[in-house]
Amino acid sequence: MIAIMSRSAKTTGMAPSPNYPLLSALLSKPSPAVMGVLNVTPDSFSDGGRFVTPEQALAQARRMVAEGADIIDIGAESTRPYGAEPISADEELRRLQPVLAEIVPLGVPVSIDSMKSVVVAWALEQGAAIANDVWGLQRDGGMAALVAARNAPVVIMHNRDRADPAIDIMEDISDFFTRSLEIADKAGVSRGNIVLDPGIGFGKTPEQSMTALARLDELGAFGLPLLVGASRKRFISAVTPSEPHQRLGGSIAAHLIAARAGARIIRAHDVAETVQALRVAAAIGQQR
Numbered sequence: 001m002i003a004i005m006s007r008s009a010k011t012t013g014m015a016p017s018p019n020y021p022l023l024s025a026l027l028s029k030p031s032p033a034v035m036g037v038l039n040v041t042p043d044s045f046s047d048g049g050r051f052v053t054p055e056q057a058l059a060q061a062r063r064m065v066a067e068g069a070d071i072i073d074i075g076a077e078s079t080r081p082y083g084a085e086p087i088s089a090d091e092e093l094r095r096l097q098p099v100l101a102e103i104v105p106l107g108v109p110v111s112i113d114s115m116k117s118v119v120v121a122w123a124l125e126q127g128a129a130i131a132n133d134v135w136g137l138q139r140d141g142g143m144a145a146l147v148a149a150r151n152a153p154v155v156i157m158h159n160r161d162r163a164d165p166a167i168d169i170m171e172d173i174s175d176f177f178t179r180s181l182e183i184a185d186k187a188g189v190s191r192g193n194i195v196l197d198p199g200i201g202f203g204k205t206p207e208q209s210m211t212a213l214a215r216l217d218e219l220g221a222f223g224l225p226l227l228v229g230a231s232r233k234r235f236i237s238a239v240t241p242s243e244p245h246q247r248l249g250g251s252i253a254a255h256l257i258a259a260r261a262g263a264r265i266i267r268a269h270d271v272a273e274t275v276q277a278l279r280v281a282a283a284i285g286q287q288r
């Protein structure tokens with residue numbers, strides 16, 4: 001059973017607050033905000049190597065903004081569960097350095113997808129606005145204090161070192177979020193700056209990823225906005241065998257289900273198609 005922390009905010013997260021203008025603006029749109037993925041990595045699972053030069057990265061960021069992205073999520077280290085090469089902070093910074101300053105002025109908030117507080121600190125200094133931590137403040141002991149000190153919005157994502165088909169994944173996600181929120185509270189991170197993410201594909205079997213999507217509404221009990229990133233992930237191939245670039249239909253299906261269950265930010269590689277799907281679904285919903 002998921003621990004109920006706030007029954008009043010059960011489905012769609014928090015109300016807009018003037019104290020947290022960035023998140024409030026992102027969350028107050030009629031359809032979920034779209035976070036476009038920009039991987040400046042040689043080895044990301046679906047687009048590794050495609051945007052490694054600064055020119056390629058900037059062109060892709062511009063394309064995503066033109067297609068309607070509300071956030072650009074830049075990552076320089078692949079976090080894919082199988083075969084990702086861990087890299088040093090220096091290497092991560094080396095990959096980000098020529099690109100980040102070019103992307104910040106494009107006019108949408110930039111989030112930094114990194115589990116290292118030294119990298120996030122540098123990115124926030126360069127103008128990134130959001131910290132996206134795929135270890136939910138639990139890996140790098142300096143992350144919570146950093147985001148508290150900068151008053152930066154932070155995505156707390158559920159993760160596990162390895163999948164265990166025997167566990168109740170919803171209970172595991174809920175326990176993880178509870179631990180992360182304790183760490184956040186201790187460090188002085190404001191609840192109004194926190195977004196929760198079930199971490200589709202991270203430390204989960206394909207079935208568990210689908211369970212997290214099917215039962216996403218239960219995580220609304222935390223009373224915090226939810227982000228979902230199902231884009232091109234492996235669980236889609238478990239249903240319909242496919243390569244990452246062939247998973248657009250499955251990604252959109254998953255994201256529409258997530259939006260219906262209360263997700264307010266959707267992380268996607270295919271921005272134009274995702275924006276269109278979410279806006280059409282929201283428009284249809286308004287006809288009821």
Ligand code: HH2
Pocket residue numbers: 037039041043044045046047075077078079080113132133134155157197199200227228229230267
């Ligand atoms: N997924 C990936 C990376 N970062 N961050 C959040 N908050 N949620 C996610 O679901 C998420 C994430 C994995 O996707 P991608 O960035 O395309 O791959 P890689 O980690 O191989 O670079």
